[in-house]
Amino acid sequence: MIEAVGLTKRYGAKTAVYNLSFQVRPGTVTGFLGPNGSGKSTTMRMILGLDEPTSGHVTIGGHPFRKLTNAPRQVGALLDAKAVHGGRSARSHLMSLAQLSGIPAQRVDEVLGVVGLQDVAKRRSKGFSLGMGQRLGIAAALLGDPQVLLFDEPINGLDPEGIHWVRNLMKTLAAEGRTVFVSSHLMSEMAVTADHLIVIGRGQLLADMSVKDFISANSADFARVRTPQTEPQQREKLSSVLTEAGGHVMTEQDGAMRVTGLALPRISDLAHEADVRLWELSPHQASLEEAYMRMTQGAVDYRSTADQLAGFQQPPPQPGGYAEPAAPQQGWYAPPPPQPGGQPPFAGAPLPGGPAPAPGYATPGQAPAPGHNPYAAPTAPPATPPAPAAQPPAAAPAPDLTKSDSDSPEDAR
Template sequence: MIEATGLTKSYGSKTAVYNLTFRVQPGKVTGFLGPNGAGKSTTMRMILGLDAPSAGTVTIGGYQYRQLPNAPRQVGALLDANAKHGGRSARSHLLCLAQLSGIPARRVDEVLDVVGLSQVAAKRSKGFSLGMGQRLGIATALLGDPQVLLFDEPVNGLDPEGIRWVRELMRRLASEGRTVFVSSHLMSEMAQTADHLIVIGRGQLMADQPVNDFIEQNSTSFARVRTPDSEEQQREKLVRVLAEAGGQVQQEPEGTLRVVGLELPRISELAHQADVRLWELSPHHASLEEAYMRMTQGAVDYRSTADQRAGLQGQPPQVAGYGPPQAAGYPPPQGGFGPPPGAPAGPVPAGPPVAQPAAASPAPYRPEDAR
């Protein structure tokens, strides 16, 4: 079991983690969620003794990590898949770690089989893809057959088969009574993998509860209703009837109605009484992603905005006073852009027409040309 009490970490004037208190129970997959910069990686580093807390304590099985006898045999972790010597083969990398921790060499081949890297065990790790590097990092965590495992974004770079394999691996490890603590930004995976959630925002605890309870408390279920697209009056009539019955009705862009506050049988009964045909009447239960976004929307530090250069993907707009040289009355340049040397600063009066060679089609505009 991992237990944090009043855990705090400050870097100068910035507090990355503040007064975190939680427990990670064995026999469960505990998801560790939070926006970028929330303090997840810092918390994991403090659990593993890589960073010293500014205040508070964190223990594993009642001991601080550095007090654990032969810690790699009791705790396995994947924090950075690139934490390896690129010149070593996968097998040599694992064998070096095994020898440092007194782990039998046969265990190296066992974990290479588990993560599916046996066929490339002799290959230098610097040639590994991102997904293969993740598999090697997971093998490193499993090397000591530990009872406590921490994984930071374990599915980065993995293909769908690999993601499914990680999901099943986490659940199998937890079913064996191990403590599994997983940080991830993939809400769909957390919904299928985690039993319990710990959510932090700006370094502070926001939630510590089972997945189903988290979704229920941070979302609203609704009914989706669709009427025939060509019968606008029928839709308006249904909206009025549902609102009079106490429902909250919102029209969605695709023409469906989102109804909150009325059960499906009641909606069907009201539509029947109003003689309105329904093409769809279905329940909608919020996903973990929706619940997570609703809870953490006030704790997001990094928000994107609309791209102001989006309009530059076509031809560049003409700005007054900065048109092509011909627009200002200059003859075509012979070896560069702009007026020839000694030309007056203002527009040149139009003279007799000069025969011009046929101009080639302009090259398509590229955004980088404006930089």
């Protein structure tokens, strides 16, 4: 088991990870999710003893990584697939790692087979594609047949077949009782790979829950209902009627109502009885990706200016309910409001910008709901979220045991 307690890492004025506490248990795939720059790699480096926490601590099987005896046999990691001497063949790279840890040569051939690189084992890795490099990195992580495995964005650069393979590999490793901790910024991928999720934003814990709980909290069907924008009293009237009838009504950023607990025909009948005109009544299912984006929207460091203009830069969710928009905006899924002449005002991709986090989640600066994380006692986060670094990150290198001054052809054995 991996256990982090109050883990904090500062690089000068930049707080990369703040007061992070979680457990990663054996026998499950735990997804580590967060937007770019949220602190996933920094956390993984601290787990692997490559970065020293500013405060707090993290252990593997009860011990700090650096205190583990023959660590490569206990913990395997893929942090940076490019941390390979390009002049060496895949086999030679793995052989050098194996020899450093007293692992027999036979195991090198085994893992080459597991990752499907046996036919290119003698080719120099500098000619490898991104996907082949990822496979070689995964082979290196598996070399010591460790009980604990960490993978930082393992599906980067893989084709669909490769992604499918990584997904199954993670599940198989977990089914063997191993602890599997895998980072990603793709909720959709983690939903089909992981059993448990740890979500961070700006270095802070946003959620720690099973994928099952995440799905049940976020996949509910709902109806999107819109009344004429010019007549807000119609919306108020319908909202009261729907609530009285047992529906749950929330207001989306663009002023539409998100209604759960009532079937569409019933909503239509109630609107008709209340003499309220509808501009939209449509069925929807909240997507996991949407829920994840909503959860992390206040914690995204890097965002396209085009996205900001288009409305990604919404105000953070309001505690206890959906934010009331200052002015009607385009919704996530909805077709544009009817225009004179029937022309949509603009065409474009659906825009996030959304409602409050689902129950059980924390907004940045809050601890997640109790019951999900044993450490989730309310904490006092920094008054303002840590600002993005002025400089691009100077990522600490993964341990590269393969560096050599030689780049001779003999290396490609």
